[in-house]
Amino acid sequence: MITATQAAAITTGTWDPNGPTLAVYDPATDELVGVVPQMSATEVLQSIEASIVAQQQWRETTGLERSKVLQRFGELMRDQEDRLAKLLTHEQGKPLSEALGEIRYAASFLEWSAGEARRIYGETIPAPRANQRILVLKQPIGVTAAITPWNFPSAMITRKLGPALAAGCSMIVKPAELTPLSAIALLELAEMAGLPSGVFTVVTGVPETVGNAIMTHPAVRMMSFTGSTAVGKMLIEKAAHHVMRLGLELGGHAPFIVFDDADLDQAVKAAVACKFRNAGQTCICANRFLVQRSIVEQFTERLAGEVDRLRVGHGLAEGTHIGPLINDRAVEKVTLHIEDALNHGAELVTGGTVLSPDNLTSRFMAPTILSGVTPNMRIFREETFGPVAPITAFDHETEAISLANASDYGLAAYFFTQNASRLMRVAEQLEYGIIGANDGAPSTAEAPFGGMKQSGLGREGGHHAMDEYLEVKYVSWRI
Numbered sequence: 001m002i003t004a005t006q007a008a009a010i011t012t013g014t015w016d017p018n019g020p021t022l023a024v025y026d027p028a029t030d031e032l033v034g035v036v037p038q039m040s041a042t043e044v045l046q047s048i049e050a051s052i053v054a055q056q057q058w059r060e061t062t063g064l065e066r067s068k069v070l071q072r073f074g075e076l077m078r079d080q081e082d083r084l085a086k087l088l089t090h091e092q093g094k095p096l097s098e099a100l101g102e103i104r105y106a107a108s109f110l111e112w113s114a115g116e117a118r119r120i121y122g123e124t125i126p127a128p129r130a131n132q133r134i135l136v137l138k139q140p141i142g143v144t145a146a147i148t149p150w151n152f153p154s155a156m157i158t159r160k161l162g163p164a165l166a167a168g169c170s171m172i173v174k175p176a177e178l179t180p181l182s183a184i185a186l187l188e189l190a191e192m193a194g195l196p197s198g199v200f201t202v203v204t205g206v207p208e209t210v211g212n213a214i215m216t217h218p219a220v221r222m223m224s225f226t227g228s229t230a231v232g233k234m235l236i237e238k239a240a241h242h243v244m245r246l247g248l249e250l251g252g253h254a255p256f257i258v259f260d261d262a263d264l265d266q267a268v269k270a271a272v273a274c275k276f277r278n279a280g281q282t283c284i285c286a287n288r289f290l291v292q293r294s295i296v297e298q299f300t301e302r303l304a305g306e307v308d309r310l311r312v313g314h315g316l317a318e319g320t321h322i323g324p325l326i327n328d329r330a331v332e333k334v335t336l337h338i339e340d341a342l343n344h345g346a347e348l349v350t351g352g353t354v355l356s357p358d359n360l361t362s363r364f365m366a367p368t369i370l371s372g373v374t375p376n377m378r379i380f381r382e383e384t385f386g387p388v389a390p391i392t393a394f395d396h397e398t399e400a401i402s403l404a405n406a407s408d409y410g411l412a413a414y415f416f417t418q419n420a421s422r423l424m425r426v427a428e429q430l431e432y433g434i435i436g437a438n439d440g441a442p443s444t445a446e447a448p449f450g451g452m453k454q455s456g457l458g459r460e461g462g463h464h465a466m467d468e469y470l471e472v473k474y475v476s477w478r479i
């Protein structure tokens with residue numbers, strides 16, 4: 001198990017490992033950022049054992065006690081936001097301003113959960129018999145685990161950890177092997193905030209080894225995963241063994257519809273923020289721009305004007321808007337999607353090339369716009385996870401909705417209109433868990449985040465997140 005002292009040594013590079021390790025590299029430079037333990041199945045089991053013991057005590061604390069620890073944890077994150085953001089940029093690549101935004105976003109989940117810890121209300125229900133009383137208790141589900149992604153190395157942990165701790169659960173977190181250092185930095189802060197050792201543990205290593213040890217342990221009652229739909233489906237199979245509860249935030253392929261009655265300034269600004277945040281490596285980022293034919297040229301021209309101003313570079317360089325993609329595989333996939341679209345008749349409006357600015361690695365993609373994109377192209381059906389905006393023209397509202405819903409995914413959708421009736425009508429018809437109506441950045445700790453169809457199960461954020469970590473127990477009391 002990684003202790004708080006060891007965590008501090010790992011994130012400052014002073015740790016002297018004896019066992020096998022995993023190296024973490026800056027995707028912009030290939031410079032070594034740190035090394036973390038490559039845990040064996042036995043070490044993962046030791047962490048699970050520690051988590052079981054710690055949960056027995058943590059579940060006995062009051063909501064107020066848990067709330068204070070979570071609040072302090074959030075404050076420590078904010079106090080140390082500069083250090084945490086730099087670490088995040090180094091291991092993940094996103095611009096420092098975005099990394100700072102992520103640290104604040106991550107802290108907000110702890111602060112929100114601090115409030116929720118004090119509001120885990122049960123119920124009394126009027127009974128059908130005079131001598132009966134019906135009580136409903138909400139109790140922590142027990143030991144939980146999380147497998148978190150590399151695109152938001154901090155916020156995707158606290159979005160799971162916050163409600164788990166608030167509910168009285170312990171949590172074992174397996175961060176992505178590309179970005180484990182932010183997770184380890186959180187571990188150190190959690191213990192500084194007063195979280196008893198073992199309530200939150202981090203296990204690092206090869207996904208199969210760590211994942212199997214967790215998924216096959218009968219004491220782990222819940223797994224919260226953010227990542228691909230393919231891995232989500234494997235977890236569903238593994239969870240069947242012990243009937244483990246699952247929270248799944250899987251892939252997305254968000255439509256971004258612009259109607260001819262939209263405020264174009266608002267739509268273009270939102271399109272840039274929504275598409276190019278984190279170099280397009282976001283589950284909820286716009287993947288298909290559906291624009292009404294009468295304004296498609298105007299929208300494309302204005303979007304291109306904004307996109308051409310975006311600066312590509314190292315995330316720590318002043319003025320960078322777009323950092324590197326996470327690895328070479330990501331560059332290959334984005335390039336393939338662009339080539340496939342061009343081979344099938346799409347036009348390149350801007351971008352389309354792989355860059356290596358300032359002699360950095362070749363993992364930088366020029367922000368790209370494609371027009372004339374049609375449903376037969378891969379980019380229209382598959383998640384690209386890169387800074388590419390594919391534009392498709394449509395004629396009528398019903399066509400826009402049917403194009404938007406023609407996806408196995410159902411995570412986020414966006415649309416822009418100034419017509420209030422259309423706003424409600426379209427919001428109701430889109431088969432997506434998160435709708436941005438004239439809003440390209442809907443994520444916030446207060447609201448439920450999650451998808452329909454193959455985008456997942458359950459919700460994170462908001463008061464809804466608490467249900468994922470609580471059991472409902474009915475007590476029938478004869479008097």
Ligand code: SIN
Binds near residue numbers: 151152226249284443
């Ligand atoms: C994600 O990519 O899954 C997270 C994006 C967000 O929380 O806004």
